[in-house]
Amino acid sequence: MMRTYSEILSVQNARVKEWASLLERRGRDKQGKYLIEGYHLIEEALKAGAGVETILFLADKGLPGELASLGGAAAAEWIGVSSAVLAKCSDAQTPQGVLAIVAKPEVGADALLAGAHDLVVVLDGVQDPGNLGTIIRSADAVGANAVVLGRGTVDLYNPKTIRSTMGSLYHLPIVEADLAELLPHARERGVRLVTTSLQAQRSCYETDLREPAWLILGNEAKGVSPGVAALSDVQVIIPMQGQAESLNVAMAATVLLFEAMRQRIDPAQINSSCVSNDYS
Known part of the structure; x- marks a missing residue:
């Protein structure tokens, strides 16, 4: 089954600004979400059923199949983005090409x-x-x-x-x-x-x-x-x-x-x- 996805290429997009705000604690606390970056972390989050809501990947490189096939991936929203959008949402000097937005768990x-x-x-x-x-x-x-x-x-x-x-x-x-x-x-x-x-x-x-x-x-x-x-x-x-x-x-x-x-x-x-x- 071919997975469908949307694209957001402009850094001025309202959703991109929301994602970028998750780099700061105030944004994370307000939205109840956080960012993870890189194939390994996203793989671990998907395997653990950690509430991955959205996965961002470089549109020009296509859907990362190794993640798309994992358990929990079907529930996530997949969005192809530009390298500029990915850089805006990353604090790494060299972005790893894939990001995810994850809901914070409630563990008391x-x-x-x-x-x-x-x-x-x-x-x-x-x-x-x-x-x-x-x-x-x-x-x-x-x-x-x-x-x-x-x-x-x-x-x-x-x-x-x-x-x-x-x-x-x-x-x-x-x-x-x-x-x-x-x-x-x-x-x-x-x-x-x-x-x-x-x-x-x-x-x-x-x-x-x-x-x-x-x-x-x-x-x-x-x-x-x-x-x-x-x-x-x-x-x-x-x-x-x-x-x-x-x-x-x-x-x-x-x-x-x-x-x-x-x-x-x-x-x-x-x-x-x-x-x-x-x-x-």
């Missing part, structure tokens, strides 16, 4: 608490989009149940954040919440709240992370805020033998997540098929 904290919450990453004011994206990717890699974004954390739908996740934002729930309200409810459900601190006396390797644990990491410069730290059950430090003052927050999160996974996995289950050499 209540749903998180009602479901599996055995291993969760909680972020308290992480500001760098690349750090947030990397943490989400690491959480996905170890099979964490969710990522929670506290107030003051960078927007999940920032294009730089989305690119850094490499599609992992479609593999696990990501929830925005008021940590002062959420964390006490998590503790009531048997969750141990673990924060990182350079002043902590306990190593993360000496801490039992096999039971339900939420790993809380803070702002790049200030760390975990005092109010959130006061809610924690245990503070841990990642021991270092070199002269570095501290680890980048994304690196620290990755160390803690993989230590939690190491403690939880039967060594007999680990084999070469679990190892990835993709460091892109």
